[in-house]
Amino acid sequence: MFYLIGLGLFDEKDITLRGLETVKKCQRIYLEAYTSILLVQKEKLEELYGKEVILADREMVESSSDEILKDADNCDVAMLVVGDPMGATTHADLVIRARELKIPVRMIHNASIMNAIGACGLQLYKFGQTVSLVFFENNYRPQSFYDHIKENVSLGLHTLVLLDIKVKEQSWENLARGRKVYEPPRYMSASLAAQQMLEVEEDRQENICTPDSLCVAVGRMGSDDQVIFAGTLQELAEHDIGPPLHSVVLVGRDVHDLELEFLRAYAVNLENFDRVAKTYLEK
């Protein structure tokens, strides 16, 4: 059997009892290393499981799937994934490959940012499509996220904005010389995300993510030092919510007063929050 097991949001204690029980009976255990590097230490997992854990980077998951799935028709193999297993297309590919090899697959679910974001008090059913924001580079400043947010905004819905993570990046020089030397990982901050959103708004001027738009930012969701920020995009652009990972929500116009009341406890500037929140309720 091939198991895809969600590790949840934060550390080794976020696995479920079912997940832990399953890991313990597996002959091989892989840890998807794309986002996990930051969050859980391989050594801590190994200590908890009493087993060796093999780090699998994106390259390995994408190009060596047969190695990962090897013998999984006769023994138990687990792939551990931060959050929930089906958060990334990569794992859908693995499942399809396993099926081709006639290997049975089972998923063990866990919390991910896609549902835990409800912790900020915004109702999950009122979120539209999720958008991703990449690091802007000199000549690479894609605006497609803006169009998707615009679709949500037109329906009054909230938008979860997932922020870029750069792991195993190579500098142009190292890439050109074929040197497998990697840059340190980079995680987009909520504040940079707000700046990029405001930059595109300034270019497009369609009143989608303005300096006065209400937003929420969550840092280190599910951890002991989780932080929730509520305020305007302008405030967020100037505010540091600490170490990664961060996520951002743009609040939709159809927000209820109960949602705003919940958010208010996280307002970075109460007076400004109340001023702006009022304009949302007066619509």
Add this chain to the structure above:
Amino acid sequence: MFYLIGLGLFDEKDITLRGLETVKKCQRIYLEAYTSILLVQKEKLEELYGKEVILADREMVESSSDEILKDADNCDVAMLVVGDPMGATTHADLVIRARELKIPVRMIHNASIMNAIGACGLQLYKFGQTVSLVFFENNYRPQSFYDHIKENVSLGLHTLVLLDIKVKEQSWENLARGRKVYEPPRYMSASLAAQQMLEVEEDRQENICTPDSLCVAVGRMGSDDQVIFAGTLQELAEHDIGPPLHSVVLVGRDVHDLELEFLRAYAVNLENFDRVAKTYLEK
């Protein structure tokens, strides 16, 4: 401290290690009984925790919040919730009340249908707003869900349709006579959901959820006998996916071929699935 702890999708083994550790140190433990009745048995939880678990129905959570929160500034109290704690507005109310009483609150997240639905292979970021479908009664056949689905359809997005649960219902007669006698719980089947969607389509004729619309149904998500169905709404209307709980997804027009390939393994009628899937890719 007041803890809101997600129990995950299925049974007592879906709690996280962090959740279990926390429950074990709590002085009082409540179990939100609205959806959980079906899924986890109180006795099994008590056995696992080595502690008494108090059943809290919706009425109690909504009207006796101060009793639940009593002394939580001096001791540890847990409210266990099937899925993730912030799936229902009720718990937002509890958090706000706790804040008023100056009681610190912590959430321990878990999987819920809102993220685990990714198991069917449809990409989570391409889901629009979530809609709920209630049991149609003789004169009560609300169509508002259709308008929300229509908004998602117009953007090519998938729609998660949550199905009605009736717990602690009273018959008109018992209600009129003030007798606290309750009807057995009712859970809407995916098949009934499809029938209701088709009924409204027939009335509205806006080409939103037609007999040939692709959909997915999941039964008993996360359990050992989880079932995933893929096919048309007409097929689903005539198909029984077994015991509750069920959820339905209406597939959006922007579906990728990888998503369809993943779904194909669950097709109830391959030939028909391929015929209809082709029309989605030809758009």
